[in-house]
Amino acid sequence: MALIVQKYGGTSVGSVERIQAVAARVQRWRNDGHDVVVVVSAMSGETNRLIALAEEIQPEPTARELDVLLSTGEQVTTALLSMALHSLGCSAVSLNGGQVRVLTDTAHTKARIKSIDKERIQSHLQQGAVVVVAGFQGVDQDNNITTLGRGGSDTTAVALAAALSASECQIYTDVDGVYTTDPRVVGNARRLDKITFEEMLEMSSLGSKVLQIRAVEFAGKYAVPLRVLSSFEEGPGTLITLEDESTVEAPVISGIAFNRDEAKLTVVGIPDIPGVAYRILGPISDANIEVDVIVQNVAEDNTTDLTFTVHRNDMARAAEILQNTAEQLGASEVRTDDKIAKLSIVGVGMRSHAGVASKMFGALAQDNVNIQLITTSEIKISVVVDEKFLELAVRSLHEAFELDQAV
Amino acid sequence: MALIVQKYGGTSVGSVERIQAVAARVQRWRNDGHDVVVVVSAMSGETNRLIALAEEIQPEPTARELDVLLSTGEQVTTALLSMALHSLGCSAVSLNGGQVRVLTDTAHTKARIKSIDKERIQSHLQQGAVVVVAGFQGVDQDNNITTLGRGGSDTTAVALAAALSASECQIYTDVDGVYTTDPRVVGNARRLDKITFEEMLEMSSLGSKVLQIRAVEFAGKYAVPLRVLSSFEEGPGTLITLEDESTVEAPVISGIAFNRDEAKLTVVGIPDIPGVAYRILGPISDANIEVDVIVQNVAEDNTTDLTFTVHRNDMARAAEILQNTAEQLGASEVRTDDKIAKLSIVGVGMRSHAGVASKMFGALAQDNVNIQLITTSEIKISVVVDEKFLELAVRSLHEAFELDQAV
Numbered sequence: 001m002a003l004i005v006q007k008y009g010g011t012s013v014g015s016v017e018r019i020q021a022v023a024a025r026v027q028r029w030r031n032d033g034h035d036v037v038v039v040v041s042a043m044s045g046e047t048n049r050l051i052a053l054a055e056e057i058q059p060e061p062t063a064r065e066l067d068v069l070l071s072t073g074e075q076v077t078t079a080l081l082s083m084a085l086h087s088l089g090c091s092a093v094s095l096n097g098g099q100v101r102v103l104t105d106t107a108h109t110k111a112r113i114k115s116i117d118k119e120r121i122q123s124h125l126q127q128g129a130v131v132v133v134a135g136f137q138g139v140d141q142d143n144n145i146t147t148l149g150r151g152g153s154d155t156t157a158v159a160l161a162a163a164l165s166a167s168e169c170q171i172y173t174d175v176d177g178v179y180t181t182d183p184r185v186v187g188n189a190r191r192l193d194k195i196t197f198e199e200m201l202e203m204s205s206l207g208s209k210v211l212q213i214r215a216v217e218f219a220g221k222y223a224v225p226l227r228v229l230s231s232f233e234e235g236p237g238t239l240i241t242l243e244d245e246s247t248v249e250a251p252v253i254s255g256i257a258f259n260r261d262e263a264k265l266t267v268v269g270i271p272d273i274p275g276v277a278y279r280i281l282g283p284i285s286d287a288n289i290e291v292d293v294i295v296q297n298v299a300e301d302n303t304t305d306l307t308f309t310v311h312r313n314d315m316a317r318a319a320e321i322l323q324n325t326a327e328q329l330g331a332s333e334v335r336t337d338d339k340i341a342k343l344s345i346v347g348v349g350m351r352s353h354a355g356v357a358s359k360m361f362g363a364l365a366q367d368n369v370n371i372q373l374i375t376t377s378e379i380k381i382s383v384v385v386d387e388k389f390l391e392l393a394v395r396s397l398h399e400a401f402e403l404d405q406a407v
Numbered sequence: 408m409a410l411i412v413q414k415y416g417g418t419s420v421g422s423v424e425r426i427q428a429v430a431a432r433v434q435r436w437r438n439d440g441h442d443v444v445v446v447v448s449a450m451s452g453e454t455n456r457l458i459a460l461a462e463e464i465q466p467e468p469t470a471r472e473l474d475v476l477l478s479t480g481e482q483v484t485t486a487l488l489s490m491a492l493h494s495l496g497c498s499a500v501s502l503n504g505g506q507v508r509v510l511t512d513t514a515h516t517k518a519r520i521k522s523i524d525k526e527r528i529q530s531h532l533q534q535g536a537v538v539v540v541a542g543f544q545g546v547d548q549d550n551n552i553t554t555l556g557r558g559g560s561d562t563t564a565v566a567l568a569a570a571l572s573a574s575e576c577q578i579y580t581d582v583d584g585v586y587t588t589d590p591r592v593v594g595n596a597r598r599l600d601k602i603t604f605e606e607m608l609e610m611s612s613l614g615s616k617v618l619q620i621r622a623v624e625f626a627g628k629y630a631v632p633l634r635v636l637s638s639f640e641e642g643p644g645t646l647i648t649l650e651d652e653s654t655v656e657a658p659v660i661s662g663i664a665f666n667r668d669e670a671k672l673t674v675v676g677i678p679d680i681p682g683v684a685y686r687i688l689g690p691i692s693d694a695n696i697e698v699d700v701i702v703q704n705v706a707e708d709n710t711t712d713l714t715f716t717v718h719r720n721d722m723a724r725a726a727e728i729l730q731n732t733a734e735q736l737g738a739s740e741v742r743t744d745d746k747i748a749k750l751s752i753v754g755v756g757m758r759s760h761a762g763v764a765s766k767m768f769g770a771l772a773q774d775n776v777n778i779q780l781i782t783t784s785e786i787k788i789s790v791v792v793d794e795k796f797l798e799l800a801v802r803s804l805h806e807a808f809e810l811d812q813a814v
Contacts, residue, residue, distance in 0.1 A: 016463045065489045069482075069483055072479035075478075075479050079461070080472075098505060
């Protein structure tokens, strides 16, 4: 007898048949004696359909009205899943964001949850019903509909699990867990039974798009056990937990994340004076361009170079801004490169193990992969390499750290 | 400077182009200095699409969840129309049933409005915004979503107009007003400038499906001036008003309504004893079959006949039930006929004019139309005739009462 929060994404509820399959799965958990709260996304394709309608009318739709529009997608799914549960003889009731009351700030299209009322959900659970909640949405203090932005349903699920002190928050997706790296790149990539929140944060921000990063942060903050599972097949998935004593025995490296969405920009020959980094990155940030890696090395001959990466789509705009700044600063040159890839090894174990970095660089050197940039954090080492070496580099590292073998 | 409530049905908002046309019309009323509250239906086809999805999952969808599902249709339209107004530079805000707060009873799929909060709408109007309200929906006292049943958006509009003491409630449809009879049957049928609520009630319940009967009742009860107009062309439409002194000069007959959806059932040779009508019609009502006309004539030889009409789709079921009752009562026979049509002349003027009935029967006799049944009310005389005579009968009466000529 536990309270489980389950979240099903758009593809998991993308058709009548899929919704019926979800209902059957929910009913099995009920039959095992558990209380179940289900959070659902809009049926796959629906959100895009609604956005297309909106943009046909208003190229940049009003944020408040876009939220009113998009929130209907999840509401439709809650009703259909409740009906599917009813047709199996399973008591169920749907609630939208306002009915639960998921209270958010007023930042339409990217609202943040401020609080969740648990009374109504608990009352339905006590009456034996499965509670089906519309993910991704809430209301502000004036009862205006808000949405949480992309992947917001994950956040809804975790926030509900935290508010209800659920035993587990299960995120059902189209993959059966978190892998040591992308199985499409490394054939013997291994599903992890467990991963810590910190590792998961590094993995998801680096392109393992299994879980929304905000949801993982939220789960870590409120110590909600999070499990990633497949909605298409049975299996234990991957449990995302707090780092505890067991992680002393944890592997040094848990996984390898990578992405090829970035481009690299370098300003060469900047005078080495205070405030230069701010003068370079300030205008980039003012233009709402997100910067990922930033590397500045020690100065030589009173000049230095600064390199940073942005999303490839932003490279042209960033380069234009940078050219201006470079002229003002008297820098000698701006270089851009969008043929790069970033890869990172992630693991809480590296804190207590020396030589992880040198092992990484050694493995890459052995396969003649030139490293362009290096950055490190407590539990992560990232390198930027020429895009064409990406798969080779990932495979080398996967083998070097023996990630195919369970600990 | 007046407050106008406008309601646009599904075909009037059936596409992006149509929504943009509605926005342009609303903006014209704003530019003329009026405050405007707009009530919208779901885009045409959307409600049927959602019902089909629901029925695929649950042949008889749970009423509560069906309301959750269907209410999204109107919400989508409110968001899109608000965006269309914004793109014209017109301030606008959408509100769903719960946000307005349209409080209803808990009768899902056919809820009745108990009260409407006007504060939020008034506050938005004071700020210069057009308020776009989702029709057809409300919430019960526990904030469960309810819907008002077919045509409920008309009811929402009238109820809002009453709550806000609007100067006029304008119902935009695909016809440009209320006609003396169906122009497809009588070529020179005439659009009425005015009609009383009572006449409109009789007209709409008899098949002139311009307005939902509940909305007309509501408008009459709260003396809300109601106007039916076309959303596709300009024009004054038809104003539906309280009967006032001007109706002393009103025409005897305002219009001719008809329908061919009914079937006639007769029980012949019933013993003429008290309680017979109840014993015959009770089981019909218990089977949720709606009965329209009921006629029982005086008894002869201690037996009598009772005739009533039901919707054609219900005739077979009604006949089966009736056969049972007839045997129990010792009646001699049950007769059924679904080749009938009902037509009615309607007019508040007939109260003060003698000879209306005889003029009607005379006109029908002259064209050899045999009358099968006659019923009358204060402002209406209805006859049932063989279906094949319907058009002939309507045309005869339209001419006899000179309905093509404005008074």
